Every structure is written in C-alpha cells, then in structure tokens.
Amino acid sequence: MFDHVVLTCVDRFRGERTVSGIYHLLTGKRSSQTLQDAKGYELDTLFGIYPSLKRESLEKRVQPLIRDGLIQINEQSFPSITSEGARRLSSFPIQELTYFDGMVWHDVIPTFVRRVYLMLQMMANTNAGIDHYVPIVDDFGTQNWVRTVHHQFQDKLPKMVESMYEEIHHLLKEHPSLQAELFVHRLTGGGVIGMTIDQLKREFDLNIEDVELMLQHTHYYLFLESKKKKDRYPVLHLCTKGLDATHLITRSARKTYQYIQQGLSMQEIMNLRRLKKSTIQDHIVESALIIPDFSITSFLSEEDVREINKMGSQMNTKKLKQIYEALDGKYDYFELRLALAKGQHVIKEGMTQDEA
Amino acid sequence: MKHDLGSLLKENFGFSEFREGQKEVITDVLEGEDVLGILPTGTGKSLCYQLPAKILGGTTLVVSPLISLMVDQVKQLKASGYKAVTAVNSFMDQHERNAVLRNLHKYSLVYISPEMLQTDWLQNRLNRMHVNLFVIDEAHCISQWGHEFRTDYLKLHKTIENLGHPTVMALSATATPDVQRDIMEKLRLPHMKKRIYPMDKQNISFAVEECTSPEEKTDRIVQLLKKNQAPTMIYFSSRQWAEKVSFELRDRLKQRVAFYHGGMEQTDRMLVQQQFMNNQLDVICCTSAFGMGVDKKDIRIVIHFHLPPQLESFIQEVGRAGRDGGAAFSLLLFTRQDHYLPQRLIQSELPGKNDLQQVFSFLTKKQGEKVPEDDVMVERFELSESQWNFIKFQLEEEGALQDGKLIGVTPELIQEIHRFLEERWIYKHNKLNEMLKWIHASECRREALYKPFQDMIRKPTVPCCDVCDFSIGDLSFQEERQTYDTFSWEDRLKLIFKQGAGL
Incomplete structure (x- = not known):
C-alpha cells in the first residue's frame, strides 16, 4: 500500500518535485509550498495521512522502486514514473485506499482514533466485568472525554456496548479483510491486549509503513462513514462529535x-x-x-x-x-x-x- | 495514637496479612520516626507508604528515580482503585500539569522526580501544603547512581529541611551496610531507625554458565526454553541485543517472544507490558528499563544474557522471579569478552582524567562568567551527559558554581575533584570485580551472592545452585497457556466483546 501511495505521488508530481516534497506532503507540513503542491497536483487527499513517517523510511522505500524500474530519478534528483510504474499503479486495487481525505480531516483523525480505542476498551471491559485496568490511551483530554461519556450514558451502557460491536463488525465486513485483521488485532479490551506495530508487522508479514498506513486508512474509513451516518453508527458517531473539517490555514x-x-x-x-x-x-x-x-x-x-x-x-x-x-x-x-x-x-x- | 493496622490493611487493600517488614516500617512512621527500610524485591515496598498515606492524611510525597517507573506505579494504583494519586513529571503537557498542580493538595499520594522537586515553583507549592510523609523510593540511588546521573538525589536533605522535616521513609531492596550508612549520611539523618530484612530468595535456584560466543548463548537459551514453558525474562545490556535475540528466539521457539526497551514508543511499551502481565507473552527480551514497577507474580525464569555491572542490579533483577513463592530459576550466561561491557558502561558514566583536565583548563579562563549550556559543553568536550553532570555537580558542591556563574576555580579545587573522581573509578571497578568474582566463584552461589548483604543465609526451599545440588537438566516448567493468535478478526472481535459462546 505504501508503495502505491509513493507511486501515486511521483506520478502526480510529474517529475517536478523531489522525494522531500512527497515526505512533506504525507507528513502534512504546513508550508504554503506543500499546501500549494497538494492542491495543484491533486494530492490533497494524501496530505498529512502519515504524520509519523520518518524521512529515512521513505528514502529506504524509494530505493527498491528505482531498482525495479518503477520510477526513475533525473539529474536534478526529481523522481518520475516509468511506464512499468504506471502499469503497476493502475493494477492496484484502488478501493484499498479510497477513504483517505487528508487535507480536510488529518487534523482531527488522531483525536477520533484515541477516542475510539479508549472508548472501546472501556466498553469491552465494563462488559467483561473488568473494573480495574490500565487505560490504553495516555492522553489526558481523551481520558476526560471517555469519563464524561461513561457518566452521561451510564444506564445506556450495555446497549451501547452491543451497538459498538455491531457497528465495527458491520463496517469491517465491508472493508478489505487484511485491514480489518490489522485493526482488530490492534484493539485492546475485554481482557485481550492489542498488538504492537512490530508484532502486527511480523504476524502479517508486512512492512511497518504498510501496517501503519492500513491502520490509518481504516481510521479514515470508520471516521467518514460514522460521521456521515449518525443513525446507522451511533456510538462511533459519538466519537466524531465536535471534530469538524479544518480550514487548513495557519x-x-x-x-x-x-x-x-x-x-x-x-x-x-x-x-x-x-x-x-x-x-x-x-x-x-x-x-x-x-x-x-x-x-x-x-x-x-x-x-x-x-x-x-x-x-x-x-x-x-x-x-x-x-x-x-x-x-x-x-x-x-x-x-x-x-x-x-x-x-x-x-x-x-x-x-x-x-x-x- | 494506636491503629488497628490489620483491619485498615484489609479495608484499603484487601489483604488479610502483612508481608515481612511492612508492619514494622509502617508502625515506625506512624509514630513519627524516620526509618530506613531495606525490604527485598517482591515484598510490597510500596504498601509501606501507601497505607500510612491513607492513615496520616495530608500529602505523602514519593521521590522516585525513573519517570517510567513512576508513571507505571500511578497507573497500577489507579487501576487497582486508589484514585487520589498522581505523578508530577516533565512528560506532562502544560494543560495536564496545570490541572494537577492546581489540585495538588487533593492528592494523598504524589510521585515526583528529584529534578522536578528542585524547581522553585514546586517547592513553593509544597510549602503551602501539609506534607506529612516524605518517601525516598529506591534510596540506594543516593549512593549507587547519585554521583553520576542522579545528582539531584543528593539535594534531598535540603528539600526535607525546607518542608519543615516531615517524617522520612527511605526504601530500598538492595543496600549493603556501606550503602545504608551512605544513605543516612547523605540525607543528614544519622538517627534513622533501620529495618533490614534478609533478601535471599529461598525459592530461586541459581546457575552460571560460560559460553564461547553470543551465538552459543542463544543456542543455550533455545535449548532451555524448548524444554521449559513458563513466564521468562531475559535481560540484556543493550537495546540492539534485546531486539536481535528476540527475533531469533521467535523464529526458533514455539513460545511467544517480544522485546522491550526504553527506546520504544510509549503505547507499544505499555502493550508489551500488559501482554506479559496478561500471559499473552511467554518470553520478554528486555533491558533493565523493564521490570521496575511491573509486578508479575508468576515469573519462573530469569536469564541474564549479559553481565550486570554490579551484584545489586543482579539481585534486583533476579528478585522479579517467583514472587508468588513458587519455584523459580536464575541463569547467568557470560563469555570472556563480556567483562569489557560493564567496563565500557562505567567509562561512559565517569569522565576520564584527560577530559577533566581539558574541561578545567577551559573553565579556569571563564572565571566570573556563566558556564556554557549543557549541550554546548557536552559537544565541545565530547562528553556523555552523565560525565558532564558529574563535573557540574562537583563544581556546585564545592561552591565554585553559583547561579550558573563560575567563581573560584582554584588548583586546590581541581585537585580535589580529581581525587574524588579517582575514588569513584575505584568504587565502580570494585563493584564490577565483585560481580566477576561471583561468576567465577567455586563456592555456593547463593552464599556468595547474598553474603555482602546479610549475616545469615537461609536454607532454600528448592535445589540451591549449580555448585551445590542443582542441575539445569532437572528443570521442568510446563504451564498451560491461552492463545488468541490464530483467531480471525471476527473471532477476536467477538472475544473482545464477549459475543457468542465457546470462545
């Protein structure tokens, strides 16, 4: 998946931007250059989708793409796509990353993700009768948020637990199965402890960048679907409350x-x-x-x-x-x-x- | 004031009896006596101040050396239902820290790092509160680490004074008589009551083996863990080795193996810890960053892949095994080359003679000026952080550095610091030599290990050691385990939400 994202960037940049440009785009650098690139080259959906990407990892992943003849680097060190690369690009199952919408949502996705993971842990643990546990999310604000939800909906909790399970199950059924696997194995709750990124990588025989991007894509998917369909996904929708599109301007x-x-x-x-x-x-x-x-x-x-x-x-x-x-x-x-x-x-x- | 400690214990923590030493130490502080408690690992040191905190009211301040340890302890306490607890540390964001500080007086238990304690605003805040008990956890840091990188531990006596001398409790799991004296001296509390309990573990069998290469060590571990399946910790002296061996074990064993070290991302670190606690992992390859604050009772095997720099570290790490009282096993593996590893560690902690000379010839010219920033000095003289800390602290101690300004860097002073440095080198090397002596000893390992710390060694309840009557081949741990690894996402989701039957 990561290769595909890189190839997409190289393709759209048409040999007019360096690998650094791709790095700034994916990590969501707030400079007018990067913003302008994102818009101008129609890469705004990929803007800021991978904030934790390391520059060295990107460099390292570009090398095999060059070696395999999917991209070439010109004398000014601008990468451009080859015909082989273009073929590879068009053969990718595009539905596996259609939900990215970075320019609009990258700012609020981390909050949504923290809420979902912690709320799920709280609900699954309540459901399993586990009263004392270490919260999976350290963030103070998120803990307060979940605590508030817990108080507010105390008597409705069993219903909500039921619903959350059903919502996630339903959404993941419609989602690429590998991404569903990764997401569920990352979850903690009900006495089951989630896997680290490194464990996921080994368990599913993937690269770190693919694991992180696929998880991220699932996060965008859950966010956008539940944001849109309040009645269908009430509990997940609750996690999107107050998280609005950013007008990305410094x-x-x-x-x-x-x-x-x-x-x-x-x-x-x-x-x-x-x-x-x-x-x-x-x-x-x-x-x-x-x-x-x-x-x-x-x-x-x-x-x-x-x-x-x-x-x-x-x-x-x-x-x-x-x-x-x-x-x-x-x-x-x-x-x-x-x-x-x-x-x-x-x-x-x-x-x-x-x-x- | 007499308290029914037994029923208070039951009421607050749900235990029906005290472990060895707890009641004595608690009674001391309730009676207002300063106490030095040496209680072996796994005997519930933290209860010694958690219960008095509840009884005494006001604030109990706990100075703890490692932020990660603090954060872990607070999490565990909160998870167990003890809510009026917090840790003030430099990792908190502004918002969170302000919220905590505003309400600081509402917490009954406040964990704090020694550096944090030195900040003026916090001291002011504390002065306006009722600190009834001042606890120094891992008190051996004053002696063992203090001179190198925990310099702020040496300033605790001033803080105690500033707070109007609340009752002081200094706790440690490993402190020789020398270190005990040192603790009382550095705290300026010569009349502390001493409560010393034996630290020899009667339920652990010891073995030491020499290997010719790291590969042979790994082979040996594979061989051992193929036969024995039980919660296992393997200690390494570096992150790289912990990772490397964990990958190899994962490939060669049927057990679930993970690594853990301080360089990992926060969430992942917590996940690994929790997996191990939850028996979703069998083997942890870790550095000494793991373990403190992790209270897993049923660890059966502790292996040292590298030599710890001193007996104290070894005793502490081994003490994580068999806390439930069941049989446990310690294996230390070494190669001849390993002797240099701890030596290098010491070198990175203490400045060399040449370093000292260069730094001082530079500083002498800077009389009356501000000392450059820490990172400038570190870079300029190619020092490690703890090396520069050592020098800086010595200058402060000798009064040659006040409010960041250099005054009176005299030849006598320089000589004094040289002398002290020499002393530290010798001390550290002696420590290492004790460790080396132990692995090469031909006498009973248990005797040799605990002799420096206590007069009487108790009779073990398990086979003693590979010198006496123990053979690794006899070892046989086979424990049941649950595994979720092969579940599909749908099954796993059901399991999390307890949906459907038969899972």
Whole structure:
C-alpha cells in the first residue's frame, strides 16, 4: 500500500518535485509550498495521512522502486514514473485506499482514533466485568472525554456496548479483510491486549509503513462513514462529535488575511506585523489556496490570472520557472504562485459544473 | 495514637496479612520516626507508604528515580482503585500539569522526580501544603547512581529541611551496610531507625554458565526454553541485543517472544507490558528499563544474557522471579569478552582524567562568567551527559558554581575533584570485580551472592545452585497457556466483546 501511495505521488508530481516534497506532503507540513503542491497536483487527499513517517523510511522505500524500474530519478534528483510504474499503479486495487481525505480531516483523525480505542476498551471491559485496568490511551483530554461519556450514558451502557460491536463488525465486513485483521488485532479490551506495530508487522508479514498506513486508512474509513451516518453508527458517531473539517490555514496567515480584508496594503501589513515581504506573500498565497472566495484583485487582475493559468495548462506544468520564462518575466514569482493558487478553484468549480 | 493496622490493611487493600517488614516500617512512621527500610524485591515496598498515606492524611510525597517507573506505579494504583494519586513529571503537557498542580493538595499520594522537586515553583507549592510523609523510593540511588546521573538525589536533605522535616521513609531492596550508612549520611539523618530484612530468595535456584560466543548463548537459551514453558525474562545490556535475540528466539521457539526497551514508543511499551502481565507473552527480551514497577507474580525464569555491572542490579533483577513463592530459576550466561561491557558502561558514566583536565583548563579562563549550556559543553568536550553532570555537580558542591556563574576555580579545587573522581573509578571497578568474582566463584552461589548483604543465609526451599545440588537438566516448567493468535478478526472481535459462546 505504501508503495502505491509513493507511486501515486511521483506520478502526480510529474517529475517536478523531489522525494522531500512527497515526505512533506504525507507528513502534512504546513508550508504554503506543500499546501500549494497538494492542491495543484491533486494530492490533497494524501496530505498529512502519515504524520509519523520518518524521512529515512521513505528514502529506504524509494530505493527498491528505482531498482525495479518503477520510477526513475533525473539529474536534478526529481523522481518520475516509468511506464512499468504506471502499469503497476493502475493494477492496484484502488478501493484499498479510497477513504483517505487528508487535507480536510488529518487534523482531527488522531483525536477520533484515541477516542475510539479508549472508548472501546472501556466498553469491552465494563462488559467483561473488568473494573480495574490500565487505560490504553495516555492522553489526558481523551481520558476526560471517555469519563464524561461513561457518566452521561451510564444506564445506556450495555446497549451501547452491543451497538459498538455491531457497528465495527458491520463496517469491517465491508472493508478489505487484511485491514480489518490489522485493526482488530490492534484493539485492546475485554481482557485481550492489542498488538504492537512490530508484532502486527511480523504476524502479517508486512512492512511497518504498510501496517501503519492500513491502520490509518481504516481510521479514515470508520471516521467518514460514522460521521456521515449518525443513525446507522451511533456510538462511533459519538466519537466524531465536535471534530469538524479544518480550514487548513495557519494562524499567522489568517491574521494577514484579515488585514487584507480590512483593506490594508502589503506594505502596511509588513510594518504592522514586522514580517518580511516574502512571509506576507506566503500568507496571501496560502489564503488564496484555502479560501475560495478570497478576492485577489488588488494584486492581480482577473485577466492576469487567466493568462498565467492558461500558460500553465498549455505547457502542462506547475513549475514556476518554466512559466516565468515562457511569459518573458512579465510577472514575478509571487504573482505566478498567486494566480496558480486562484486558478485551482476556477478549475475545480468548472469541473463540478461540467459534471453537474 | 494506636491503629488497628490489620483491619485498615484489609479495608484499603484487601489483604488479610502483612508481608515481612511492612508492619514494622509502617508502625515506625506512624509514630513519627524516620526509618530506613531495606525490604527485598517482591515484598510490597510500596504498601509501606501507601497505607500510612491513607492513615496520616495530608500529602505523602514519593521521590522516585525513573519517570517510567513512576508513571507505571500511578497507573497500577489507579487501576487497582486508589484514585487520589498522581505523578508530577516533565512528560506532562502544560494543560495536564496545570490541572494537577492546581489540585495538588487533593492528592494523598504524589510521585515526583528529584529534578522536578528542585524547581522553585514546586517547592513553593509544597510549602503551602501539609506534607506529612516524605518517601525516598529506591534510596540506594543516593549512593549507587547519585554521583553520576542522579545528582539531584543528593539535594534531598535540603528539600526535607525546607518542608519543615516531615517524617522520612527511605526504601530500598538492595543496600549493603556501606550503602545504608551512605544513605543516612547523605540525607543528614544519622538517627534513622533501620529495618533490614534478609533478601535471599529461598525459592530461586541459581546457575552460571560460560559460553564461547553470543551465538552459543542463544543456542543455550533455545535449548532451555524448548524444554521449559513458563513466564521468562531475559535481560540484556543493550537495546540492539534485546531486539536481535528476540527475533531469533521467535523464529526458533514455539513460545511467544517480544522485546522491550526504553527506546520504544510509549503505547507499544505499555502493550508489551500488559501482554506479559496478561500471559499473552511467554518470553520478554528486555533491558533493565523493564521490570521496575511491573509486578508479575508468576515469573519462573530469569536469564541474564549479559553481565550486570554490579551484584545489586543482579539481585534486583533476579528478585522479579517467583514472587508468588513458587519455584523459580536464575541463569547467568557470560563469555570472556563480556567483562569489557560493564567496563565500557562505567567509562561512559565517569569522565576520564584527560577530559577533566581539558574541561578545567577551559573553565579556569571563564572565571566570573556563566558556564556554557549543557549541550554546548557536552559537544565541545565530547562528553556523555552523565560525565558532564558529574563535573557540574562537583563544581556546585564545592561552591565554585553559583547561579550558573563560575567563581573560584582554584588548583586546590581541581585537585580535589580529581581525587574524588579517582575514588569513584575505584568504587565502580570494585563493584564490577565483585560481580566477576561471583561468576567465577567455586563456592555456593547463593552464599556468595547474598553474603555482602546479610549475616545469615537461609536454607532454600528448592535445589540451591549449580555448585551445590542443582542441575539445569532437572528443570521442568510446563504451564498451560491461552492463545488468541490464530483467531480471525471476527473471532477476536467477538472475544473482545464477549459475543457468542465457546470462545
């Protein structure tokens, strides 16, 4: 599965980003570069799905892909996919990772996961008559949350236990069986202690990265399904309470955005916030990426935006340098990034209209 | 004030009688006497302060050397229903720490690391509370480790003074008469009541074997564990070895094997511990990070793959076997090359003579200035953290380092520190030599092991040792075990939720 994710990234990046770019994407680095990449190359579902990924592990996993001729590295050390790689990519059972939706949910998934594991332990233990046990999740906030649930629903607990079992069973039945195996073997409760990542890896003869990604995919699956269907999965839905989609914008960028909305100029914001011009520009690009109705006309006319995006799609690239040269330096790099960020929404909206 | 300790014990902990020594130590502190309790591992040392904490009211402060040990103990206490307990440590996030500190006076039992105890805000907080009992767990750290990396243990006497001298209880499982004296001296409490109990384990048989290579050790373990199936711990001196051998055993044995060491992720560490407690694992390959705070009663076999650096560590680790009183077995394996391992460990703890010279010629030029940050010094002089800690503490002790500033680094002082360093080297090497002497001894192993700690060695209830009357070939542990390993996810889920019959 991990190979497939890497190949997907390499494929979409079209030889225009390094392995580092993939690393930043999967670990969810909050830089405007990474955000822009995620959107621009349509990899936003994979953004931040693997926060604990180690850089060395990624490097190590890329090597065999090169050796087997699935990807090649050009002289600037940018990887691109080979025809063999493309074949491999298309043969992958895609339903095994369709639930990833990182850009929107990566921020709240860890909380959901902690709640599910601890709540399940609490319920299964109550059910088995185990009163004293070591909580599987150390996090203070999660423990408080589960405690509250326990108090609040005390008399309904037996029903909820029943329901939780049924919900998980039902959802996993519809899920790839290997992923179901991994998830259930990771669970602790009712006198059964879950397995470590290392044990799962050995038991199922997988790589660490595959174990972690498959678990993660199952977490996204359980989250999205139960978030959507409150009546069908009431207990799991409870675990999604208060966890909403993130508008992925850094706090600092939000501040800049607000000043611009108030009509301040870039220079004024620079003075006010004592920040470098390039930082403010990053914020503006980030805002344009995330907030669809952010008006950028004070920086670029609609015509300019169109021209830049047109050149980009004509040349079939997101590489700023190429576009910059093709337009004879008419726009600076900030303007190009801004236009491309804005262009993202135009294209997407256009697509949905067509589909509709 | 007289208490019916027996019924208090039953009421609070559900036990109907005390283990050896508990009642005496508890009575002492209830009567307001400072006490030094040397109680062997597995006799329930922690009950000695948990019960008085309940009786005395106010706050009982427990200084504990390892955060992981503290966290484990708090978890276990909470799991057993003792709720008014917390551990203040540097791993807590801001939110959690604030919540705990705000309510600190509401906890009856507060575990704390010695470093944490030195912070001003915490001392202020404690001064406004009623600390009725001050407990020093693993009190041998004052002597055994103190000079190297637990320097803050040596400052405890000041804390005790600042708190208006609450009753003090110092506890340890292994302390020779020398160390006992050292503890009382460092605490500045020469009149502590001593409660010393024999630490020889009557239900453990001992064996020591020499191998020619690490591979031979592994072969020997495989051979042994093929014949014997029971909860087993194997101690290693390094993480890499613990992992490596665990993989090999997993391939070569039918038993369920896992490794455990301090470098593992928190959740995984807890899972392995719980699996072992829950008999979902048979064999644990671990470093000394495992064991403290893990109270599994039915461990039958303890194997040492490497030589511990001193008898005390060995005795403590062996003491985890057979806590239920049933027969248990200790095997130590060594090769000739192993002698160098603990030696290297000592080298990484204490600075060398040359290190000392270089550091001091640098510091002498810095008189009146601030000492550079710890990591700067460590990097600049290629020291280990504990080596630099040693130097820094000596400077503080001698008054040459005050509020981070250097004053009066004199040649006399430097000479004094050199002399002290030499003393520590000799001490550590003597410790190692005792260990080496023991493995090569031709006399009864039990006698030789416990003789430095107590006058009388009791008669064992099992075959004694491989010098006396014990042969490994006679060993036969065969225990029933449950296994969930081959379950499909559906069966396992049913088992977790107790759905359906027949599982």
